[in-house]
Amino acid sequence: MSDIRVLVVEDEPIAAAAHAAYIGRLDGFTLAGSAPDGQSALRLMTELSAAGQPVELVLLDMNLPDLHGLDIARRMRASGLFADIIAITAVRELNIVRSAVATGVVQYLIKPFTYATFADKLRSYRQFREQLASPGPGGAGAGASQSDVDQAFASLRAPSELPLPKGLSGSTLEAVQDFMKQQAGAVSASEVMEALGMSRVTARRYLEYLADAGTVSRTARYGAPGRPENEYRWSRSGS
Amino acid sequence: MSDIRVLVVEDEPIAAAAHAAYIGRLDGFTLAGSAPDGQSALRLMTELSAAGQPVELVLLDMNLPDLHGLDIARRMRASGLFADIIAITAVRELNIVRSAVATGVVQYLIKPFTYATFADKLRSYRQFREQLASPGPGGAGAGASQSDVDQAFASLRAPSELPLPKGLSGSTLEAVQDFMKQQAGAVSASEVMEALGMSRVTARRYLEYLADAGTVSRTARYGAPGRPENEYRWSRSGS
């Protein structure tokens, strides 16, 4: 099967270059072009489509200088451009996710993301394509059954777990993250320990990991006797 | 949460009545209207939208007298109608599935289908909506994380219709499911092993499959020394 032609739409040059480089590292994908804003993206897609090389997949940043990502998706559909879309955004609003699904967004990436997450989403998209191309064990050319379609949808939406550093478990990390998200102010490791019923060592290890990843910020708390206590605060400001 | 307003678009009167009856039998859904062809469907949606009662989900037959289902979807997007779509078709062509996904089709039903299949698709769609409405275990209003979005997308899968992975048998799976349904609280893999008289490996394999399918939730149990024990809890209350 030939490579899937991908268009990168991203206003920040550094991020755009990074995404393009990611595409190059992945088998089965080819960079078809790059655009810094919505207008040029639409123009570029129209040109490529007229040239017989239509874009098949768009990596679409939702936060662009001229148009919102959702508007671009709507205009694409209105113009007869039916490339699939993977949305990239720092906006963590769920109602946007719903609107995105309604306009045909296939995957949703939240900044900042690692290369592993990125590659994972693109791979599952390619698998979705391949399953539609060659259905079932029965044979090619035959019609698709309900289970064939279900299977293709499943590989599209299935989340796959990312490799975590040694010594950390996914469910524990999720628990700590959820707790931190709910806390308005800063919390200490001991408070996390008590709230989640885990040991101080474990709580601190996960908080430290989140601090290194940039998801939480870490400051020292003075004023009380004893060694200064680290306090952690949910930050996760975009990118 | 209020009911989801559904529009049925189907040219055959018998099928249309059947779909409408199906909707009535399902909790959480309300029939917003019914249309026999594309033009009237679009008109009806526009009217309801203007009346402040926009259609949220469309059961869209792809084979209509005046317009093809894909055309209707495209015109919906062009007109600013962003209801989600469940496509219903007898046409078993996979390239249509791909185009359908690009226009925001959420699920795909192939005729003829049973009520069970139908209900399953609608239930998974409702679960998708609910997960977007209230992310995480306790937090409302907080931002969504990548895993939250992934989980919501995952609930658009149809686990019951998927073929069982290698190494699992249907009868054993049923036994584990029945046992889990009866348990009010959380149970560990060891408890399932002892209760059903199977080996720990087998119990864990089936519980893990159910956890991936979203039928049970998996959390860690802290407080005791040693590696944390996974405990599983029946979570799919929607069925």
Added chain:
DNA sequence: CACCGTTGCGTTCATATTGGTCATGGAAGG
């Protein structure tokens, strides 16, 4: 002003207990 005991958290290590995987055995079907 300098020094020192106190205090509480950060850090490290061994340990306990479970999860995950591999190859084997037995049963069902052809």
Added chain:
DNA sequence: CCTTCCATGACCAATATGAACGCAACGGTG
């Protein structure tokens, strides 16, 4: 009789815990 498939037992790897040690700031005291 052979093949295929699933459950099993045993091994190795993983991960939270508890205790012990060290460190940094506070608050007296000389």
